[in-house]
Amino acid sequence: MDSNNTQNLQICPVCKVSITEDGQVNFSTGSPGTRARLYARVCAYVQKPGCINQESQLIGKVTPEDGFESGEDLLTPFFSSLDQSTKQTQ
Numbered sequence: 843m844d845s846n847n848t849q850n851l852q853i854c855p856v857c858k859v860s861i862t863e864d865g866q867v868n869f870s871t872g873s874p875g876t877r878a879r880l881y882a883r884v885c886a887y888v889q890k891p892g893c894i895n896q897e898s899q900l901i902g903k904v905t906p907e908d909g910f911e912s913g914e915d916l917l918t919p920f921f922s923s924l925d926q927s928t929k930q931t932q
């Protein structure tokens with residue numbers, strides 16, 4: 843009776859992204875990524891109660907590649923306001 847339940851999305855109320863039951867993260871812009879990528883780009887900076895992507899067991903290993911890459915813009919509207927203070931010049 844659960845054949846309608848294949849799209850079991852979790853939405854992080856803090857980061858405003860959806861995570862499928864497979865662990866695929868759908869960003870508001872850009873291509874889908876992983877929980878590790880979401881964490882490296884958003885959740886690591888947000889650190890607010892209610893964020894559903896703070897469990898290291900689910901996140902797995904965060905690699906430098908999960909961080910920001912030049913030429914790619916995956917900023918969420920929320921995060922872009924934080925970007926003012928955490929901007930890195932490289």
Ligand SMILES: [Zn+2]
Nearest residue numbers: 854857893894
């Ligand atoms: Zn989150």
